[in-house]
């Protein structure tokens with residue numbers, strides 16, 4: 341099939357590469373010229389495991405092209421997939437300006453009947469109706485087109501795996517023919533397909549992300565209570581997860597969820613509910629709990645040291661999760677900002693996200709070239725992301741390198757047994773702190 345994707349970000353690019361790899365002919369359009377230039381050379385502008393080799397292969401096989409030209413992208417397409425960003429507005433609601441401008445461009449270029457316009461971007465319930473209007477307003481003739489919502493469930497860091505091995509594909513289309521064609525497009529992925537109305541498909545996406553965020557805030561609250569009452573969150577989560585009605589996933593306590601989607605989508609759903617006078621109190625609490633959780637390690641450090649002013653801190657991990665360079669809404673950034681506000685000199689390290697971090701943190705921090713640069717001579721060490729290269733570090737190595745070995749581990753990378761065998765004062769999430777009596781301040 342001839343498929344066009346609008347937006348070459350995490351979702352558009354991964355989807356395009358995967359669709360091309362199962363033999364569709366794919367054009368990906370982005371308005372960002374530099375991005376398109378890189379992609380034409382087979383260079384991925386984002387870090388996503390396995391993406392670049394697969395991209396290069398598609399270019400070599402002539403299954404995929406990149407462009408900034410809407411006419412070239414749209415005039416032959418059977419299916420056009422919208423995958424542009426839908427960021428948060430100031431009030432938390434979803435900013436549909438990229439969707440609107442892409443829909444208008446598509447409308448102006450539609451020159452034949454039967455094209456299916458698919459929304460893969462995460463959009464509030466009712467947006468597909470608006471998209472229809474935006475396209476219709478720009479049509480240059482009486483062309484007929486179909487609409488469908490096909491939300492995306494991939495995770496950054498495992499995006500290709502998730503596309504080929506997802507739990508479900510949701511298709512909400514305005515006609516049976518469009519639904520059947522989209523099912524055919526996805527058939528090579530061999531993932532179960534659910535057909536729904538457009539509105540249900542739009543809601544499935546928000547409800548899924550909101551539910552996963554709720555699980556995370558819930559387990560983090562249990563972790564906070566464990567810290568005060570005793571108990572080990574790892575055992576508690578394990579015991580809960582053994583109940584098949586609860587399930588083991590998304591019960592990893594830590595310093596909260598970040599990323600480009602959970603924060604944005606939970607806020608958007610609260611706003612969407614507010615628009616129909618429904619106060620979504622549960623989700624409001626999930627969001628509040630997460631905001632507190634992101635800086636909870638700094639509170640522990642303040643309690644440990646008395647005052648943080650004039651101290652030196654290393655921060656390991658800047659991306660919102662391992663295996664991605666995405667730092668959007670990452671807990672690490674909140675931690676760094678809080679430390680700087682309290683007069684701490686900060687050195688950060690991440691295996692792939694330093695360039696993105698520099699664009700947000702500028703010269704306010706030092707950037708380690710090696711992870712030891714963020715550990716050596718520091719008074720305290722924060723672990724914000726559970727990159728594999730941090731998990732294989734040993735606490736005794738960390739202890740030797742630090743001035744005052746105090747480790748604040750936001751992702752429970754080390755066991756308490758290991759902490760007890762070292763000179764490190766070790767704080768983690770939902771587990772008792774391991775404090776050496778000689779270091780009590």
Ligand SMILES: NC(=O)C1=CN([C@@H]2O[C@H](COP(=O)(O)OP(=O)(O)OC[C@H]3O[C@@H](n4cnc5c(N)ncnc54)[C@H](O)[C@@H]3O)[C@@H](O)[C@H]2O)C=CC1
Nearest residue numbers: 347348349350351370371372424425426438442461462492
């Ligand atoms: N990042 C993720 O893991 C997931 C994201 N989503 C949703 O997918 C959508 C896209 O997210 P990302 O790929 O992360 O965004 P992104 O910000 O990485 O990429 C969006 C791309 O769209 C381009 N763009 C903006 N306006 C355009 C226009 N008018 N015409 C053509 N291109 C345009 C931008 O230049 C950018 O390259 C969002 O709605 C997001 O909520 C859904 C599931 C997973």
Ligand SMILES: O=C(O)[C@H]1O[C@H](OP(=O)(O)OP(=O)(O)OC[C@H]2O[C@@H](n3ccc(=O)[nH]c3=O)[C@H](O)[C@@H]2O)[C@H](O)[C@@H](O)[C@@H]1O
Nearest residue numbers: 492493494495496590591592594596597598599601660661
């Ligand atoms: O809509 C989206 O963009 C995507 O959002 C999430 O994917 P993603 O944000 O890439 O990453 P996750 O693995 O879900 O992690 C999100 C955040 O939650 C945190 N998390 C996750 C799981 C857990 O048990 N505990 C926990 O704190 C992670 O550290 C991370 O900061 C969803 O998992 C995807 O299904 C969805 O498509």
